[in-house]
Amino acid sequence: MWIEIAHFATLLALFLSLLLFGAPLAGMRWNNMAWVRVGRQAAFWACALLTLASAGLIISFMTHDFSVKYVAEHASLKLPTFYLATAMWGGHEGSLLLWAWFLSLFVAIAAWRHWDTHPVSMPWVLSILGALQVGFLLLVVFLSSPFVRLLDPPLDGRDLNPLLQDPGMVFHPPFLYMGYVGFAIPYAFAMAALITSQGDGEWILATRRWTLFSWIMLTIGIVFGAYWAYYELGWGGYWAWDPVENASFMPWLTGVAFLHSVMVQERRRMFKTWNLFLIITTFALSLLGTFLVRSGVLSSVHAFATDPGRGVYILMFMTVLLLFSFGLLTTKSDQLQGATQLESPWSREFSFLVNNLFLVAGACTVLLGTLYPLAVETLSSAKVSVGAPYYNKVFIPIMLGMLFLMGVGPCIPWRAASKRHLRREFLVPAIVGIAGLPAAWMLGITHPFGLAALALVLFVSTTHLRDVTGNVRLRMARDSLSAPAALWRMVGRNQRRYGGMLVHFGILIMVAGFVGSGLFQEERNLFLSPGDSLRLGDWNLTLESMGQTARRNWQAEEAVIRAERPGETVTLKPQKRVYNEHSQPTTEAAIHTTWREDLYVVLGDPVKDGVWAFRIYRNPLIAWIWFGSGIITLGVSLAMLQGRRPQRLST
Amino acid sequence: MNGAWKIILLGVVMAILGLFALGLENDPRNIPSPLVNRPASDFTAPALNGGQPVTLSALRGKWVLVNFWGSWCVSCVAEHPYLMELAQKTKSRPDFVMIGVDFRDTPAAARNFLARHGNPGYPHAMDPEQKIAIDWGVYGAPESYLVDPGGTIRMKHTGPLFPGWFEARALPLMEGGKTP
Numbered sequence: 001m002w003i004e005i006a007h008f009a010t011l012l013a014l015f016l017s018l019l020l021f022g023a024p025l026a027g028m029r030w031n032n033m034a035w036v037r038v039g040r041q042a043a044f045w046a047c048a049l050l051t052l053a054s055a056g057l058i059i060s061f062m063t064h065d066f067s068v069k070y071v072a073e074h075a076s077l078k079l080p081t082f083y084l085a086t087a088m089w090g091g092h093e094g095s096l097l098l099w100a101w102f103l104s105l106f107v108a109i110a111a112w113r114h115w116d117t118h119p120v121s122m123p124w125v126l127s128i129l130g131a132l133q134v135g136f137l138l139l140v141v142f143l144s145s146p147f148v149r150l151l152d153p154p155l156d157g158r159d160l161n162p163l164l165q166d167p168g169m170v171f172h173p174p175f176l177y178m179g180y181v182g183f184a185i186p187y188a189f190a191m192a193a194l195i196t197s198q199g200d201g202e203w204i205l206a207t208r209r210w211t212l213f214s215w216i217m218l219t220i221g222i223v224f225g226a227y228w229a230y231y232e233l234g235w236g237g238y239w240a241w242d243p244v245e246n247a248s249f250m251p252w253l254t255g256v257a258f259l260h261s262v263m264v265q266e267r268r269r270m271f272k273t274w275n276l277f278l279i280i281t282t283f284a285l286s287l288l289g290t291f292l293v294r295s296g297v298l299s300s301v302h303a304f305a306t307d308p309g310r311g312v313y314i315l316m317f318m319t320v321l322l323l324f325s326f327g328l329l330t331t332k333s334d335q336l337q338g339a340t341q342l343e344s345p346w347s348r349e350f351s352f353l354v355n356n357l358f359l360v361a362g363a364c365t366v367l368l369g370t371l372y373p374l375a376v377e378t379l380s381s382a383k384v385s386v387g388a389p390y391y392n393k394v395f396i397p398i399m400l401g402m403l404f405l406m407g408v409g410p411c412i413p414w415r416a417a418s419k420r421h422l423r424r425e426f427l428v429p430a431i432v433g434i435a436g437l438p439a440a441w442m443l444g445i446t447h448p449f450g451l452a453a454l455a456l457v458l459f460v461s462t463t464h465l466r467d468v469t470g471n472v473r474l475r476m477a478r479d480s481l482s483a484p485a486a487l488w489r490m491v492g493r494n495q496r497r498y499g500g501m502l503v504h505f506g507i508l509i510m511v512a513g514f515v516g517s518g519l520f521q522e523e524r525n526l527f528l529s530p531g532d533s534l535r536l537g538d539w540n541l542t543l544e545s546m547g548q549t550a551r552r553n554w555q556a557e558e559a560v561i562r563a564e565r566p567g568e569t570v571t572l573k574p575q576k577r578v579y580n581e582h583s584q585p586t587t588e589a590a591i592h593t594t595w596r597e598d599l600y601v602v603l604g605d606p607v608k609d610g611v612w613a614f615r616i617y618r619n620p621l622i623a624w625i626w627f628g629s630g631i632i633t634l635g636v637s638l639a640m641l642q643g644r645r646p647q648r649l650s651t
Numbered sequence: 652m653n654g655a656w657k658i659i660l661l662g663v664v665m666a667i668l669g670l671f672a673l674g675l676e677n678d679p680r681n682i683p684s685p686l687v688n689r690p691a692s693d694f695t696a697p698a699l700n701g702g703q704p705v706t707l708s709a710l711r712g713k714w715v716l717v718n719f720w721g722s723w724c725v726s727c728v729a730e731h732p733y734l735m736e737l738a739q740k741t742k743s744r745p746d747f748v749m750i751g752v753d754f755r756d757t758p759a760a761a762r763n764f765l766a767r768h769g770n771p772g773y774p775h776a777m778d779p780e781q782k783i784a785i786d787w788g789v790y791g792a793p794e795s796y797l798v799d800p801g802g803t804i805r806m807k808h809t810g811p812l813f814p815g816w817f818e819a820r821a822l823p824l825m826e827g828g829k830t831p
Contacts, residue, residue, distance in 0.1 A: 277660075291671065311675045319668050326664050330657040371670060378673045 003068045006056025007147035009049040010097070013104065014137040016046040020107070021130030024123035039126045040111045046133065047108035050101040057097060057146055058088050067153035070094060070146040076159035078553035078580060086170040087160045092310075093146035095173060099290075100136040102174075102181045106210075107133060110185050114206060121203065124192035132184055135317045143310050162554070162579040162586045168228030172221055176248055179218025180286035183251065185210040186258075187283035190276050191325060194332050204262045204275065209640050211262070211279075215255045216636040222248050223629040234587035234602040236523060236617040238625070241391050246370045247289035250363045254282040257359035260409070264349045267414060270342070273333040274356070280325045285363070287318050292370075344416035351412055355405045362398045366391070392449075400452050403511065406504055407460035410497070411467055425463065433459030450519045457508050464501050491638070499639025506631030509624050516597075516621025529611045537618045538565045539599060541572075546612065554579040556588070559603050559612065563592060574603040574614075598622045684788055684807040691717075691796070691804045692786040696776035699753055699761055705776035707750070708802065714825050715798040716749045718812075719784055721756040722764035724792040730811035731768045737817055738771035746800070746825065751775035754784040754792070797821055 019042040027035030057070070061084050066072040074090040075083075088094045107129045115122060140146075163169065186207035193203040225245070230238040239245060258278040264271050291314045342350055369386040376384045411425045436458040440451050468487075475486035491498045524536060533542035544560045556575040563570050572590035579586070592599040597620040604613030695706040707715065718734065720727040734749070741747050753761045753775050761775070778784055787796065797806040805824055808816070 315668070315671050315675065318671075322664050322668065326660055330661060371667065374674045375670055378670060 002056040002059045002063070003065065003147050003149065006053040006060070007145070009053040009056065010100075010137065010141060010147070013046040013049040013053065013100075014134065014141055016042040016049065017104075017130050017133040017137055019130075020046060021127055021134055024127040024130075028123050036123045036126070039123070039130065040115065043104070043107045043111040043126060043129070047101075047104040050097075050104045054088065054097060054101045057094060058085055061085060061087050064157070066155070066157050067150050068146075069148040069150050072150060072154055072157045074157070074160050076157040076553070076580070079157075079160055079165075080552060083160055083165050083170070087164075089173050089177075090160045090164050091146075093140070093144045095177070096136065096140050096144055097146055098174065099177050099181060100133065100140055102177055103129075103133055103136060103184060106181060106185055110188075110210075114189075118189075118202075118206060121189060121192035121196055121198065124195050125188045128188040128191050129184060132188075132321075135321075139310065139313060139317075143313055159553070159579065162577065162584070163232060165553075165579070166228060166232050168224055168232060172224040172228055174221075175217050175224060176221030179214050179216075179221050179248075180251070180289060182210060182214025182217055183255070183279070183283045183286050186214070186279050187325075190279045191328065194276060194328055197332070201262075201265045201269070201272065201275075204265055208262070211255070211259060212636055212640050215252070215259060216633060216640075218248065218252050218255065219629065219632060219636075222252060223626065227626060230622070231589055231591055232586075234589045234615075236521065236600055236602075236615070236619065238517075238622070241369065241386070241388055243370050243373075244289070244293050246366050247285070247292045250366050250370075251282045251285040251289065253359050253363040253366070254278055254285060257356045257363075258282055260352050260359075261356050264352050268349050270349060271353075271356075273329070276329055276333070278356075278360075280329060281363075284318070284322055284325070287314075287321065290314060291318055346412065346417040346422060348409060348412050348414045351405055351409045355402065355409060358398055358402045358405065362395060362402070365394045365398065369394075396449050400449065400456060403453065403456040403460060403507075406507065407456070407463045410501060410504070411463045425466075428466065429459045429462035432462045445515070445519065447519050450515050453511055453515050457511055460504065461508055464504060468498075468501070495642040496639050499635045499637070499641075502635030502638060503632050504635075506628045506633075506635055509628030509631060511628075513621045513624030513626075513628060516624065517619045520620045522618040524614075524616045526614055526616070527607050527611050528614050534616070536599075536616055537597070539618070540564045541599075541601075541616065543612075543614075546610070549575070557603065557606075559601075559614070561590070561601055563599055570599075572599065572601050574601045576603045576605075593623050595623055596620065684804075686788055686796075686804050687807055689804060690802055691798045692783075693802075694776065694783045694786070696752075696778055696783060699751075699758060699765075699775035699777050702774075705750055705774045707798070710748055710750070710798075711802055712800045713745075714747045714800060714821070716747070716821070717752060717787075717796045717798060718749065719752045719754055719787070719789045719792055719794045719796075721754055721792050722760040723756065726811050727764075727793045728768060730793050731771075733812050733814050733816070735769050735771045736814075737812070738773055741817070742772075747821075749773040752778050752783050754778040754781050754789070797824065799824075 020039050023035045023039035023042065027033060027037075027039070060068050060071050061075050062081070064071070064075070064077055064084075066075075070091060070093050071087075074087045074094070079087065083090075089098045107126075110129070111122075111126060114125070118125070186203075189203040189207045192198075222245075225248070226238040229235075229240070258275065261271050261278060262275055265275050291311070342353070344350065369390050372386050373384050376382055407429060408426070413421065417425075433455040436455050437451055440454040445451055445454060468490075471490055472483055472486045475481060475490055476483060479486070479489075481489065522536060524534065526534065528534075528543040530543050530545050533540060535541075540563070542562045542564075544562050547558050547560065549556050549558045554577045556577040558573050558575045561572040561574070563572055570592050572592060574590040575588040577586050577588055587602050587604075590601045597618055600617040600619055602615040602617075604615060606612050691707060693706070693708045695704050698705050707717070716737075720730075738749055741749070749771070750773055751771075756777075756779060758777060761777070776783065781789075791809065793811055795808045795812055796804050797808075799805045806820065808820070
């Protein structure tokens with residue numbers, strides 16, 4: 001019953017999306033605002049109906065309605081309630097419905113919030129978003145419907161893939177989708193600005209929060225995915241440069257570029273075409289992610305059901321969108337002349353320009369590495385894979401350059417800096433950075449990238465800390481305030497700036513984690529039987545016993561390992577689980593996390609009687625990656641508090 | 652934006668879209684096996700239906716289709732009718748035989764599978780510990796290998812054999828000695 005309601009609601013939502021696409025166009029053609037208002041109402045109702053449809057699908061899961069094909073394929077009677085509800089996006093069809101629901105929600109919010117403030121561009125924004133919504137709903141309704149009934153319903157479902165029965169996997173997709181879909185709003189505003197020739201940048205102010213929101217959702221989604229890969233897949237790492245990971249990383253990179261270069265347009269009226277290019281590219285790369293994931297055009301760890309029919313459809317959708325967007329950009333861009341010119345390479349706008357070039361170059365290297373295997377396979381039918389060695393060589397140097405610019409950008413003035421200013425701002429940080437080199441050498445960092453990263457982390461944190469402490473001191477002296485009060489007032493006056501700086505600190509913490517875990521990971525592969533022990537770092541590990549354990553829908557072999565070091569004893573219990581309905585065992589790594597390092601134990605296969613294979617890792621500083629991403633989230637939240645900045649041009 | 656940049660931008664976009672259009676034809680599971688045109692690794696394993704152990708080298712002088720399967724494999728069910736048909740059709744050919752390798756499986760489950768879906772009649776080697784499968788570089792099921800009379804692997808097919816596979820893929824090799 002519920003699934004029919006959901007199906008019908010989705011069909012109605014598709015009809016309303018057509019109206020959302022067409023009515024504003026009609027309104028503009030015949031100059032009748034009533035039609036535009038119809039479009040706006042259609043956006044609200046489509047959102048309500050898709051909410052109903054998503055709820056209907058979730059209810060079908062909760063009530064174990066195995067006559068629904070999608071439910072039968074992704075749930076079972078034994079599946080815990082939490083995973084039952086979230087199994088809605090455990091497969092391709094439901095994911096797309098969730099995707100469409102997010103889009104309709106964001107469209108409705110945009111139609112509500114920007115209606116009064118953007119009368120000129122609103123009809124175009126609605127129409128463009130309507131077209132996107134139609135595109136997704138056609139896919140949901142006709143090519144990957146989650147509403148199909150089975151004529152011969154099974155008594156029990158096939159269960160959710162065990163790897164997805166995990167909190168990390170529950171949250172990874174929705175955040176990623178919110179990030180992808182969120183970029184549709186700035187994209188639509190940008191296109192509307194281009195069509196109505198309002199290239200002066202009002203659309204940037206209007207969509208600043210949307211952009212920040214989408215970017216932080218994407219960040220959280222990526223980090224959840226990395227964290228899940230780390231503790232669930234049991235290979236000791238968190239990032240594999242897999243095509244689908246790359247697909248989420250590319251819009252992230254161009255999104256960072258966009259977040260920075262819009263500041264230049266806001267303050268200096270430059271980079272107008274470039275910003276349009278960036279937001280179109282960011283949204284296009286988000287769609288590319290969908291295409292790569294859902295068409296099966298690339299082999300990937302994300303081995304979803306592949307279906308060429310869907311691939312053809314998404315490709316057509318993407319072709320129309322890309323040709324429309326970039327075609328419009330190339331024909332209309334000549335009207336957008338920058339109001340000012342770069343005056344000096346010693347200026348913030350120039351550092352942002354270089355930052356953008358680095359980020360886009362970074363995105364290009366990732367794109368190249370992702371598409372190269374596809375090109376080789378298509379053109380020569382050989383099989384190649386591009387992995388970490390390529391990205392380590394090409395991508396890391398680019399990101400080290402980024403790190404340097406991160407220290408320069410916030411502390412160099414707009415327009416042109418004097419030599420004296422440069423010396424005052426950057427001499428001390430540069431000395432601190434260089435002084436860090438011998439210290440790093442003594443710590444055992446000998447890899448050139450590691451040394452450079454550490455020096456740059458010191459350089460950037462010094463510039464940022466000096467900026468903050470300098471301003472706090474200034475306020476303390478001027479307004480005779482205590483230090484915390486001065487800090488509070490300073491941050492409160494400019495959440496954008498200090499939110500951004502907090503994000504930079506988060507990145508620095510993550511970089512420390514990347515360097516530590518990337519260069520100093522220790523790994524042991526060995527056979528143990530109960531009673532055996534080994535040494536890893538300053539840990540003494542002893543396999544105490546092997547046993548079995550079981551929960552509602554799985555059984556597991558479980559090892560009990562005692563890990564000791566001076567002043568600390570912990571017990572680790574890595575498991576090898578077999579979920580009912582699935583023959584493939586999954587590994588559950590046992591991880592002991594401290595701020596210094598993770599002890600990470602994976603149980604392998606039994607070798608012979610009583611002897612088991614183990615893989616044991618020591619991953620230094622890996623927790624810093626997760627902690628740093630938390631700081632980034634805080635920073636973005638802070639920056640989002642501040643609405644549009646009052647017009648302040650640096651001319 | 653000046654003219655050159657416009658052309659580059661649109662050119663890159665078109666090139667990527669074109670690559671995707673061509674790439675949709677690819678099957679990501681189709682990984683060329685390095686074992687093709689190498690001597691097949693020989694094996695002797697107990698037969699599923701009892702009787703003589705199955706030995707690959709005993710079949711020298713004939714083309715051998717080696718089909719890796721398991722009762723746990725869903726695509727094998729889809730493939731099975733064609734194997735039945737092919738076995739029936741080629742029974743009288745003196746130059747072609749088929750054998751199955753039932754891997755990562757228990758004899759009881761495998762016999763149950765054949766009882767349910769039909770027994771094509773050719774022998775099946777049992778490989779519960781995947782020793783043969785690992786030697787042959789099998790990474791999924793079903794996978795099929797065509798071994799020539801001299802004992803060299805000439806072709807690998809990943810995934811279920813499709814109806815008409817024998818005529819389309821195997822016969823050209825067997826008759827012309829050329830790779831299709």
